[in-house]
Amino acid sequence: MSIYIPQDTTALALGAEAVARVLQAAGVEPVRNGSRGLFWLEPLLEVDTEDGRIGFGPVTNKDIPGILDALETDASSHHLYLGQVEKIEYLASQQRLTYARAGLGDPVCLDNYQALNGFVGLSNALQMDGQQIVDQVKDSGLRGRGGAAFPAGIKWQTVLDCDSEQKYIVCNADEGDSGTFADRLVMEADPYQLIEGMTVAGLAVGANQGYIYLRSEYPVAHKLLNIAIERAVEANFLGDNIQGSGKTFHLEVRLGAGAYICGEETSLLDSLEGKRGMVRAKPPLPAIEGLFGKPTVVNNVLTLAAISTILEQGAEAYQNFGMGRSRGTLAIQLAGNIKRGGLIELAFGVTLREVVEDYGQGTHSGRPIRAIQVGGPLGAFLPESQWDTPMDYEAFAAIKAMIGHGGIVVFDDSADMAAQARFAMEFCVVESCGKCTPCRIGSVRGVEVIDRIVANENRDDNLILLHELCDTMELGSLCAMGGMTPFPVRSALTHFQEDFFVQDAAGPLLEEATGVSPGGK
Amino acid sequence: METSAQNTADISHLVTQYKAVPGGLLPLLHAIQAELGYVPDTTVPAIATGLNLSRAEVHGVISFYHDFKTHPVGQHTVQICRSEACQSMGSRQLEAHAKALLGIDYHETTEDGAITLEPVYCLGNCACSPSVRINNDIYARVDAERFDDLMADIKAPVGEPK
Ligand SMILES: Cc1cc2nc3c(=O)[nH]c(=O)nc-3n(C[C@H](O)[C@H](O)[C@H](O)COP(=O)(O)O)c2cc1C
Numbered sequence: 001m002s003i004y005i006p007q008d009t010t011a012l013a014l015g016a017e018a019v020a021r022v023l024q025a026a027g028v029e030p031v032r033n034g035s036r037g038l039f040w041l042e043p044l045l046e047v048d049t050e051d052g053r054i055g056f057g058p059v060t061n062k063d064i065p066g067i068l069d070a071l072e073t074d075a076s077s078h079h080l081y082l083g084q085v086e087k088i089e090y091l092a093s094q095q096r097l098t099y100a101r102a103g104l105g106d107p108v109c110l111d112n113y114q115a116l117n118g119f120v121g122l123s124n125a126l127q128m129d130g131q132q133i134v135d136q137v138k139d140s141g142l143r144g145r146g147g148a149a150f151p152a153g154i155k156w157q158t159v160l161d162c163d164s165e166q167k168y169i170v171c172n173a174d175e176g177d178s179g180t181f182a183d184r185l186v187m188e189a190d191p192y193q194l195i196e197g198m199t200v201a202g203l204a205v206g207a208n209q210g211y212i213y214l215r216s217e218y219p220v221a222h223k224l225l226n227i228a229i230e231r232a233v234e235a236n237f238l239g240d241n242i243q244g245s246g247k248t249f250h251l252e253v254r255l256g257a258g259a260y261i262c263g264e265e266t267s268l269l270d271s272l273e274g275k276r277g278m279v280r281a282k283p284p285l286p287a288i289e290g291l292f293g294k295p296t297v298v299n300n301v302l303t304l305a306a307i308s309t310i311l312e313q314g315a316e317a318y319q320n321f322g323m324g325r326s327r328g329t330l331a332i333q334l335a336g337n338i339k340r341g342g343l344i345e346l347a348f349g350v351t352l353r354e355v356v357e358d359y360g361q362g363t364h365s366g367r368p369i370r371a372i373q374v375g376g377p378l379g380a381f382l383p384e385s386q387w388d389t390p391m392d393y394e395a396f397a398a399i400k401a402m403i404g405h406g407g408i409v410v411f412d413d414s415a416d417m418a419a420q421a422r423f424a425m426e427f428c429v430v431e432s433c434g435k436c437t438p439c440r441i442g443s444v445r446g447v448e449v450i451d452r453i454v455a456n457e458n459r460d461d462n463l464i465l466l467h468e469l470c471d472t473m474e475l476g477s478l479c480a481m482g483g484m485t486p487f488p489v490r491s492a493l494t495h496f497q498e499d500f501f502v503q504d505a506a507g508p509l510l511e512e513a514t515g516v517s518p519g520g521k
Numbered sequence: 522m523e524t525s526a527q528n529t530a531d532i533s534h535l536v537t538q539y540k541a542v543p544g545g546l547l548p549l550l551h552a553i554q555a556e557l558g559y560v561p562d563t564t565v566p567a568i569a570t571g572l573n574l575s576r577a578e579v580h581g582v583i584s585f586y587h588d589f590k591t592h593p594v595g596q597h598t599v600q601i602c603r604s605e606a607c608q609s610m611g612s613r614q615l616e617a618h619a620k621a622l623l624g625i626d627y628h629e630t631t632e633d634g635a636i637t638l639e640p641v642y643c644l645g646n647c648a649c650s651p652s653v654r655i656n657n658d659i660y661a662r663v664d665a666e667r668f669d670d671l672m673a674d675i676k677a678p679v680g681e682p683k
């Protein structure tokens with residue numbers, strides 16, 4: 001009888017280590033699996049039984065004696081009994097490709113990975129030439145999952161077509177958006193999948209060196225990735241002459257140092273080169289002049305992880321999921337003030353409302369949902385009238401919102417949207433790389449102007465000023481940091497205008513002020 | 522944690538280890554900070570010489586990244602997540618509480634040298650906010666009471682691993 005207790009960040013943050021220690025003291029050595037991403041149930045204890053793999057959760061160390069007793073008699077009698085984990089609706093209704101293995105076993109156990117179809121994609125790729133692999137990726141319709149949604153196959157083609165002795169594969173594991181943890185879950189629950197995807201990328205474009213640029217806020221992922229890489233090298237899935245193919249691919253993890261902007265790919269490359277993470281002007285594209293000036297594929301963790309699935313199951317199987325030009329599955333991350341937060345992998349096209357209401361079951365506080373921010377700190381705040389938008393890149397762009405990396409942050413009706421707009425500007429002050437004046441200085445001014453609006457100092461003039469400032473940032477910034485910080489600000493102004501006016505004595509001023517059309521200028 | 526010792530700290534073994542590594546400055550700075558707790562100004566000339574950079578370049582890199590400290594920090598670094606997901610669950614109140622409890626603002630260290638308080642922008646634990654990181658451990662659903670317990674735990678047995 002195997003007992004499982006996860007070792008991912010969230011489970012650990014909720015006390016999984018103490019649970020493991022109590023199990024050990026009781027003579028049970030638990031398997032330290034990855035999380036399934038059902039974070040509202042963590043720590044989720046699982047047990048292999050005659051009735052399948054059953055779960056208990058969320059457990060604390062104090063529940064363990066009772067659970068061990070119940071397992072001797074009638075497991076279902078325990079108040080934390082969840083039945084078969086794979087039948088839990090939240091999980092059973094998902095379309096898991098990237099996260100099919102997540103939580104099943106020890107994430108760094110190679111045998112386990114191979115028993116679950118691991119490295120099948122790599123061995124298929126080893127039978128193909130570079131162009132054939134790139135064609136598979138093109139046919140799959142896979143678009144980059146880091147936010148910009150650029151077709152992965154086209155990027156790879158550019159790198160393949162470059163004539164260069166040295167090329168690189170860089171994995172963007174900077175995952176800086178609030179409300180996102182999908183990259184982390186891949187790295188902590190199924191790291192070999194990322195290693196496999198990067199190796200396939202190397203074979204495809206002719207690169208023999210890869211780097212994973214990992215944010216320093218992820219110590220658990222760092223540890224697990226390094227163990228996985230070491231074991232993959234030992235088993236010759238990485239290194240020279242991979243599986244006797246004559247092909248070489250080396251992989252190394254590099255830590256960031258706490259800078260949101262280093263998630264932007266050119267800033268990331270400068271950082272990898274050991275410099276300040278300044279955004280580079282494009283062109284040249286990183287695909288042509290990237291790391292150390294060499295042709296470089298920069299892809300998000302999820303993009304590279306999806307490569308393993310595509311090479312294993314075929315381009316067509318992958319592109320059968322999704323809608324419109326958004327093919328495959330989306331890793332939705334449900335976060336913030338939500339009752340059932342976690343990782344939800346579904347084909348593109350599910351509506352935001354279905355996600356927050358059906359999966360999320362409303363807010364954690366029990367109060368009504370007021371606003372939802374999708375796509376990280378540069379994403380708009382969406383009011384209820386927009387929650388029926390399907391999760392598809394184009395549908396979101398049409399309402400001036402973005403899917404980004406798929407993070408959803410829910411706010412209840414106690415949220416102060418003027419404070420959130422101010423925070424968006426403040427975040428830009430803290431994290432701007434400093435290259436463009438509209439971003440570096442505009443964000444500082446933005447904070448001040450919002451403060452004046454809220455304090456009702458020359459409000460009409462300051463509202464106009466704020467919109468002009470947003471225009472300048474949108475038009476005059478080199479990257480989306482400065483260019484999209486106005487999105488959350490403007491959406492807060494448009495949809496939650498009343499929050500900017502709460503300090504008023506009420507009466508004429510309020511009326512006068514709300515008469516200003518925030519969108520119109 | 523002795524400043525005098527670090528002022529003359531010998532980092533030559535680390536410089537030797539990283540000087541041939543492509544893009545080795547960040548890994549080197551991380552290694553120095555792991556060993557000394559911060560990156561003393563006195564180490565900059567050796568870094569610059571070893572990696573064939575100007576001192577200004579090295580300073581520029583150190584100052585760009587939030588992680589790198591140029592002054593000694595407390596025995597424990599406590600980071601409170603300020604990002605949106607944690608805000609939606611009350612991290613603004615938590616940070617106010619933490620500052621009041623510890624009697625310090627962000628980027629400051631308690632008088633006894635035990636705790637340095639830092640903001641952090643996302644720990645990737647956003648489904649179970651608010652999140653706090655203490656050294657290399659992350660804690661979920663931290664309210665004021667839980668924060669008090671965590672602080673009591675790290676303050677009690679001085680010198681012992683948490
Ligand atoms: C301010 C900013 C932050 C970004 N942060 C990330 C990030 O944390 N992770 C990521 O994969 N992409 C991030 N991106 C997008 C990258 O620039 C780039 O588009 C991506 O790494 C390309 O990989 P993909 O095509 O697989 O998505 C960011 C972009 C900007 C402008």
Ligand code: SF4
Nearest residue numbers: 433435436439479482
């Ligand atoms: S918009 Fe901001 S972050 Fe982007 S390049 Fe300009 S200054 Fe740097």
